Amino acid sequence: MTEPTHAPLHTVARGRARWHRVLVRPVLQRRARVAPAAQAIAFVIGIVLALIAGALLLWGSGNDPVTVYQRMAESSLGGFDALSRTLLRATPLAIAGLAVAVAGSMGLWNIGAEGQMMAGATAAAGFAMVAGDLPGPVLIVLMLVAGAVGGVVLVLGPALARAYLGVSEIITTLMLVEVAIRIVEWLKVGPWKDPESFGFAQISPLPDKASLPGLFGQVHIGVLFAVALLLAFWLAVSRTAWGYELRMAGSSPATARYAGISLQRKVLTALLLSGGLAGLAGAIELSGTATRLEPGLSSGYGFAGIIVAALALMRPSGVAVVAVVFGAVLRGGQSIQTLGVTSSIATILQAMILIGALVAAVLLNYRVRWVRPVGSGADGDAAENPASAGASGV
Amino acid sequence: MRSRTLIRLAIALASIALVSAACGTDDDEAADTSAAPATTAAPATTAPPADEPEPEPEGMSAEDITAAFILVGPVGDAGWNWAHDQGRLFAEQETGATTLVVESIPENAEAFKEVAIDFIENEGADIIFGTSFGYMDPMEELAAEYPDVVFEHASGFKMNDSNFGNFFGRIYQPRYLSGMAAGAMTQSGQIGYVAAFPIPEVIRGINAFTLGARETNPGAEVHVNWTFTWFDPAVEGDTASALLEAGADVIAMHQDSTAAGVAAQDAGARWVAYNSDMRNFAPEAFITAPVWHWGPRYARTIEAVAAGTYAPGAYWGGMDDGIVQLAELSADVPGEVADRISEAAELIRTGAWDVFTGPINDQDGAERVAAGETMEDGPMLGMDWFVEGVVGDASP
CATH class of the missing domain: 3.40.50.2300 (Response regulator)
Incomplete structure (x- = not known):
């Protein structure tokens, strides 16, 4: 009846133990407190540095960096319509990012949010098929509930396996992504095939009333759900006993157990919440942007949620900011392709910007310490610090 | 102490920013003078052919x-x-x-x-x-x-x-012709078909290919394996290998990658490609390909x-319009077969005959198209059954 090993990253630290004793090595140690202003400045500096490096890339690939950057800025932030497009992308990013962050705040990595989004969208679409007679608003609300349930169902196996058997959720959640996408593929050519599409394979369209109402420009009211969820989780994680226990279970499982907190229960809650949120994101994406369920619906937002959560250091407040910046980067990166920037260059550019922001955040929030050999107290201390391991795991 | 570290970090980052900014400025200048504007979409340099001028007032060039x-x-x-x-x-x-x-x-x-x-x-x-x-x-x-x-x-x-x-x-037309070539080239009479998705477009292609293969090789069988992919070289290559191991010595395919051809060449087998003339990717295996133009x-x-x-x-x-064609046959296709393919192509091109002309039976031996009849476009577009000679499931 031993508790499952908590963070797999501890194991990594233990594996290194042998050469710890021989070599001087760098260790990232989390700073106790960093001013929010410094956080913002570092973020901006990181992005600016990446843009400068990106200019070299653009110039080297035969593009004019000034024109390209101008287009990027205009298309993502220049005016109401542009902003609405950025927010349209930020919505699924924020909710998926929050999903990953909820699990991440207790040291768990739900990297299968992509699959849970698909499961959520599938459940929502299925519900719209059987309950299409309901009035629009009721239908939409129930579709969103179905979406959350769908996400929970997909993550249930990994969550139970993690809580009671110690099976790494990193692997199981990821593997189920493919399963979820394949199920949609199968529904598309099989039971949910649209009988009115002349034998072509596509799932029957959603009724018009199943669409989320628009807010302004391109963005739908899903963005308000995202804001509400972020607020709710910020309050829950930072202001309630439940949130405190969750964080403690993540940062020092032994202490948490000693304090009578059931780790298994916490693991289950965190992963199921995480899956439910991702499922909700999928349902919102379906109802907000699509005319029918299709295998490409979540288009990588679930995976991008991992980056969002990591950049946000698993904090809901950070998720909000990062999701909008990420949304702008995606929108801008898309827009420059119609200027003639090839999709590979655009993707590299997007990645550079995100890496710039990530490196700046790590440099600011962690201190590099050179640890000397021979079991000095600081050595063990730093090696067991889960935050440091978390950073290198990113 | 903490704030001092912070300041040091900020100074370090700021100085990096300044240095890089200086470099960046140089690059921008260089870009202004030397780099071409960002267009993969530069207008064609050659003059357009002198078409008859458009007289309509609202007409543009x-x-x-x-x-x-x-x-x-x-x-x-x-x-x-x-x-x-x-x-x-x-x-x-x-x-x-x-x-x-x-x-x-x-x-x-x-x-x-x-x-x-x-x-x-x-x-x-x-x-x-x-x-x-x-x-x-x-x-x-x-x-x-x-x-x-x-x-x-x-x-x-x-x-x-x-x-x-x-x-x-009507890519099924050159697919039929490619099937004729495949039927002639198979030694074992077993052809593997790396199929994409079970949709009418793909099924129609498999059927046309099989009809062609059995035209030159009446006993030939076409074994269908579904990949559920359009472009996934790993899956498509593996599926081809599985079919080859099961005894096929010619591979046909419906995806956008060349992986099936590479697998065929590695196994010393032959390959009917698709979409474009892919012969350079597996020159020893390549027989021909139905291609888009x-x-x-x-x-x-x-x-x-x-x-x-x-x-x-x-x-x-169709082939009469040139939008679909058959790529040039590999040199080792026998001349007699090449002649038969040209004749069939000519019949298709002139509209004298089309691929789905009866008698055509389905996998269970039931007649689907009576002798002398030609299938209408409607049923062709919704095709969800396999012809005789296909081994596999049309609705997996």
């Missing part, structure tokens, strides 16, 4: 047209997307129009609409060519939203009566839009 292409995968796939991009380049040469392209846009309504609107509003696109089935719904929506822009959709079935049409080709269709559409004569339709062109 084709050179004034901007045609934008939205592709679902990478141009470098050597398959579907490459063939469309070749068509784009052909049309650009032919008409002098400006063409633009983006690749790897997923079949996702929002993603498609975003790119198309960028093309229309920022680049002034007059025509949007969407080349993947899943773009159909957003194209329909945008056609209503932008009545002055023409939307042409490859492989779909929706249209309207002003600015939204669809186009496709989209260029003339694109050029005609651009010219019609320029002249103000565009009218949307549901175009399904």
